[in-house]
Amino acid sequence: MLKTYLHIFLVLSLILISLHLDGCAKSGDNPIDSTHRTWNVSGRTYFVGATTQVGGVVLKCAGLTVTSGDDGAFEFRGIPEGNQTITAEKTDCDPYTQSLNVNSDVKCYVYLNPHTMRLWGHVTNALDGPVQGAKVTLENLVLYTDALGQYEFANLLHGTYALSVTHPFYLPYQTTVDVATDNHDEVVLKRELSLDGKITQNTYVDQTSPYSIYWNSSVLLLGQRAYDSTAHNYVSAIRSIYISFSFPDLLADARVSIVDAALQLFRYDQGPSITINTSAIASNWYATYVFFNLQPTRGAGLYTASISGIGYRTVLDTDALNQLLATWRAKQPFYGILITGGDYPPASFGSLSSTIPPRFTLTVRY
Numbered sequence: 219m220l221k222t223y224l225h226i227f228l229v230l231s232l233i234l235i236s237l238h239l240d241g242c243a244k245s246g247d248n249p250i251d252s253t254h255r256t257w258n259v260s261g262r263t264y265f266v267g268a269t270t271q272v273g274g275v276v277l278k279c280a281g282l283t284v285t286s287g288d289d290g291a292f293e294f295r296g297i298p299e300g301n302q303t304i305t306a307e308k309t310d311c312d313p314y315t316q317s318l319n320v321n322s323d324v325k326c327y328v329y330l331n332p333h334t335m336r337l338w339g340h341v342t343n344a345l346d347g348p349v350q351g352a353k354v355t356l357e358n359l360v361l362y363t364d365a366l367g368q369y370e371f372a373n374l375l376h377g378t379y380a381l382s383v384t385h386p387f388y389l390p391y392q393t394t395v396d397v398a399t400d401n402h403d404e405v406v407l408k409r410e411l412s413l414d415g416k417i418t419q420n421t422y423v424d425q426t427s428p429y430s431i432y433w434n435s436s437v438l439l440l441g442q443r444a445y446d447s448t449a450h451n452y453v454s455a456i457r458s459i460y461i462s463f464s465f466p467d468l469l470a471d472a473r474v475s476i477v478d479a480a481l482q483l484f485r486y487d488q489g490p491s492i493t494i495n496t497s498a499i500a501s502n503w504y505a506t507y508v509f510f511n512l513q514p515t516r517g518a519g520l521y522t523a524s525i526s527g528i529g530y531r532t533v534l535d536t537d538a539l540n541q542l543l544a545t546w547r548a549k550q551p552f553y554g555i556l557i558t559g560g561d562y563p564p565a566s567f568g569s570l571s572s573t574i575p576p577r578f579t580l581t582v583r584y
Contacts, residue, residue, distance in 0.1 A: 259318065260293035261326035262286070263306065265375070272308065272330060279304040279318075297324075306330060310376045337395060338370035339403040341383055344473045345584050349407055352385040356395075383407060389583075408583055410477065415578035417463045417481075419554070420569050423513060424457050436572045438483065440494070440557060441564030457564050458513075459483075460499070461533075462554030463578055465546055471584070476543060478581040481534035481555075484574035487566040491526035494559035495519065496533050498542065502553055516556055530577065533557055539580070 263275040263286045271290025276283065279294050280302050286292040294304075299320050306314035312331040318324055341352040341363045348367030353360065356371050356379050363369050374397050381403065383391040388407035395403055422438045439457040463481065468474055498517035520538035525531040534542075534555065546552045568574035 255299035255321075256296040257299060257320050257323050258293060258295050259297045259302075259304065259320065259324045259326055260291070261328060262290040263292065263308075263328045263330060264290060265311075266329045266331045275306050275308045275328065275330065277304060277306045277328065304328070308332075332375050334373040334375060335397050335400050336370060336372045337374060337379075337381075337397055337401045337403060338368070339405060340367045341369065341385075341405045341407060342367050343388065343407050343409055343584070345471065346409070349385055349388065352383050352388075352405075352407065354405075355382045355384075356380070381405075410581055410583045411468075413466045413468065413580045413582060415463055415465055415479075415481070415580055417461060417570060417576050417578050419462045420460065420576060422457050422459045424455070435569055438567040438569045439564040440492070440560040440567065441562060442558075442560055443562040456558070457560070459557040459567070460514075460554060461557070461576065465543060466580070466582075468584075469543060469580075469582065470547065472547065474582050474584040476536060476540055476580055477583045479534075479536045479539045479579065480532045481539065481576065481578045482530040482532050483557075483576050484530050484568040484572075485525065485565055486528055486568060486574065487563070488528070489563055489565050490561070491524055492560040492565055493522065493524050494533060494557055496521040496538065497556050497558075498545075499553040499556055500551075502551070514553060514556070520555065 259279060263272045263277075264270065265272055271286075271288075273286055273288040273290060275286040275290075275292070277286065277292050277294075280297045282294050282297070284292050284294060297320050302318045302320050304316050304318055304326060306328045308330055310333045312333070314328055314330055316326065316328070318326060337356065341349045341354065343349055348363075348365070350363055350365050350367060352363040352367070352369075354363060354369045356374075359371055361369055361371070376398055378394055378396050381393050381395045383405050385407060388409045391405055391407055393403075395401060420438060421435065422440070424439070438459045440459050441455065441457045443455055461481070469476070497519050499514045500517035501515040518541075520541060521532075521534050523532060542552065542555075568576070570576065
């Protein structure tokens with residue numbers, strides 16, 4: 219009987235020992251009871267006071283180093299249990315340190331304090347000076363210039379920004395600004411105006427009547443030949459058009475430029491296509507004293523074109539008018555232009571005294 223009890227006791231002891239050994243093995247699978255417990259630490263990185271995640275942040279914890287992704291996410295795997303310190307660094311930000319009590323998987327949110335800069339300057343125009351009320355847009359930030367044309371953006375992070383400036387009276391302005399330190403950016407807005415130059419005289423001179431004067435008549439004729447009914451053939455009969463005009467006073471300022479301009483005559487005959495040549499006049503003249511055999515001296519050629527059909531046709535373009543503008547600004551003699559060309563029958567154009575007079579239009583920028 220005693221042997222039986224001893225046998226039972228031994229069996230129970232072995233069972234208890236076996237159970238005890240099995241519990242130690244499982245504790246290795248349970249970090250709560252293990253002396254070698256490790257956990258995961260993860261989270262996201264932000265700027266202080268902002269909800270936008272920050273990528274490229276270098277984080278360190280327990281000898282491990284990770285870098286946050288574009289979405290600001292990061293994760294450490296295998297951080298030992300206990301008190302740990304996590305640090306974070308990014309260019310142009312204050313160093314960051316946080317203590318963690320790691321006893322399970324931890325979510326950690328890092329808020330970096332960035333070094334901020336400012337961008338400021340003035341919005342002006344070459345002639346008008348400071349521009350008040352200009353809308354200045356820096357990415358999604360918007361403000362308006364004050365009476366001095368000044369603007370200022372504060373608390374900017376390092377980076378490249380799209381800057382645009384608009385105003386109802388001026389051309390829009392766009393640029394990119396690299397904000398690495400405090401930046402001073404002056405903006406000069408351009409303005410465009412449509413103006414009318416003044417045509418002061420127009421006339422034509424007819425070779426067939428060398429002593430006749432045609433001063434601001436109702437028609438301006440342009441041709442090279444006339445039909446002689448007596449001789450029954452064509453003879454030379456030049457009809458040339460003379461025009462004098464003046465530039466708007468605004469163009470006396472060299473900061474004002476012509477970007478588009480034309481001096482045009484209205485052709486109203488049904489004649490064929492003709493070639494015209496426009497030249498500067500190099501000597502003084504007055505319409506009341508212009509005879510065919512007493513014409514002003516012809517100067518530099520300015521413009522050549524082929525014109526056809528009824529309507530306004532250009533006899534001076536932008537380039538030609540810019541040439542004459544340079545002469546006018548230099549205070550050199552400025553007498554007007556001479557137009558030659560055509561054939562037979564002569565081309566007919568409206569004059570200053572007609573209902574379809576010459577016109578001189580300009581678009582200027584400053």
